[in-house]
Amino acid sequence: MAARNSDQALEQKSLYLRVRATHFLRERLNDPSMATDQATLASILMLAQVDMCSGDCIEFETHLKAAVAILRGRHNEQSVNRYYFEQRLVWLDLISSTSSARAPNFTVKEINMALHRHSNADGREWSYDVFPCPIDLFEMLVDVTMLYKSHPNRDDPTEKELEHVDYMMGRLRKWESRRTLSGSRKHMVEGWRFGIMVYLAQLFPTTSKTVQRSHLTSQVLHHAKLIHPVSSWSYSLLWPIFQAGVALDSGQLLEKDCIRSRLKQAYEAVGCSHFRNAADTLELVWEKRTNGDLAANGSYGRTIMLA
Template sequence: MASKPQFGIACKTCRRRGRKCDRTLPKCMSCHRRGAECEGYALRWVGLAARGNMAGRTYQSATKEQASFHLVSENEDPHARRVLPHRRPTWTMPAALLPPDSVQVFVKYYAREISTAFYLGNGPAQTPYTQLILPMATNVPCIRYAVGATASCHIGNRLQDNKLKMQSLHLRLEATRALRQQLTNDIEKTDISSIACMVLLAQLDLCSGDCLEFGTHINAASEIVKRHGSDGTERGFFQQRLAWLDIMGATTSSRMPHLKPEQIKAALNKFKSPSGRKWGFDVFDCPIDLFEYIADIAVWHKLHISSQIESDVALRKAIVLGNAVRMWNGSDILSDQRRDMVEIWRRGILLYLVRSFQLSEETFHTSDLLEDVFRRAERLSSETNRKFSTSWPLFQAGLCLRQKSYERKQQLRKEFASHFATLGCCNPKFAIDVLEQVWQTGDTQILDSQTLLF
């Protein structure tokens, strides 16, 4: 009888517990016999992440199980949008560890369903994903696999299909291998696709809920940008996206942002128009000036809780930042259609500030802020992408709700369930799980063990 395939190192569970591992795939039988849940195997990050501060970091590996899935294709137009039907599927995808040409079905899904999902503008969806990512997916292996992994993760989450989720793990592993080879060959070059792949993998970490390597991807991409002074694009999207991912992740966890303040500022100043600095593409939910306030609040909060600055100094700074957010007026840049979305963000930032620094309710009239957030959220049309662009401020509002706010809590449950079902990203699901625990216990320290991003 042929022996079962084995992995090169012990599984994470056995290594953590100091137990002997039989290294069988897809799961360790040693864990199975002990009644423990096997956490899977890890693949060493080599190339850039094998040097400097990132030396020895690991990346989650997929198992060697075979997986297949079905997907209905009704329209080959890459810009056509549709919702996956619930009827029996008819289009069969080959098994795992696919050759590049077979990943094309995932690339088409990504183009149809994901590349324009977060576009906030009007007219043709000129997003960084259609302009930068999709062209590279044609002939850059690491991008192609990362796009395929993202698409299969989204579909798997939406359909609750474990085979699709396993497919995503396989493609993520292939993307990492291809990226490793690319970094080895082009270590001295500024390769946009290397940075793009790391950004895609960081976003995939958050979509899948497996954030073990999120910091590694952020740091690795930032190191390349820092070394060469640019991400190689005209509008600096990848620099700005790295800043966004880093800061928003820090607001919902106990960690300090990975990027230095000067790196954040460089990213925010990357693209300018005659009217001032702007996001390079219209896919970021929060106006760039308000985002900078979020970054400042996050950093000051971390310094405060780590006792690196005196409490009275931190509180005075918090009041200054809060007043600046309260007085911010974006009427000159806001259309009527976007006003509610941005005002929800402005109030959500104040609620984040109040909760982080434990300010009194009277400081910025917390009850009025909450009421206005939920009133404006109800007014947003559920058929626009703007509806899905308020998750972060709604989450901050949820953390500030009182014990008996039953109606508002139910509104949030429905909102985040809709986001998860439509977008196929795990964060809305995790967000409501966190809120349920906070509502039950009143303890917001649960955020210290989470990594959420909106």
């Protein structure tokens, strides 16, 4: 609200409360009887999300690392609520790493364990409150990110890695939801599928031999336009929209205006500064692409959180 209304006094009060909350959290972390309980994880998650919405992400990485340390502890609680916190933190960690140079704090094994907590005869369940895309797509996003981050020379992948890239692109092309989807949910899920394909094509440009990047970006925006721009469904689609924006060519002016409008509407409706940061970052990306000095490495000099 402070950002949306440009209320400096309210923003200062918000900052004061964040500092106080962080102080109390540190006290909990120093108390062995409280350091690993659900309330501590919930507090870390809330502070991480507040830091994300503030747009500066100053303490975001610190919160994530603290959460990882707690979840790796031997005496933390094994409960359904804890699994929600774990899955949400895994999601935030992975998504933040897709727009920075760092690798995720969680390992592949830890991510897989978090994703396999709940299953039934119909398959694995997930909550849209945790992350917006199906687990299958999230796993593929993890594979793409980890493959790129783990390579010592990211700009010169091996033949074996390129074969794996082609395999992942093929999986994404063929993927279909096990459930019958319709309306905004269907368009959001499809937007994520194409958005991950755009991200993969950006990190490994050689995939352009087998897929047209312009087709992928147009599909992301096509599905986005079929969702009301001021809605939770639309906000959940902003990561794929951002990836589509990064991939746009200099001449795709209408597409750029569409993305500008989406991010502006999200910022005005919600007031979270990370929407504005994403828009500002895209303007820099587009300027660099026009000047021919854009490095397609998934790093933009700041943490872009659209989760």
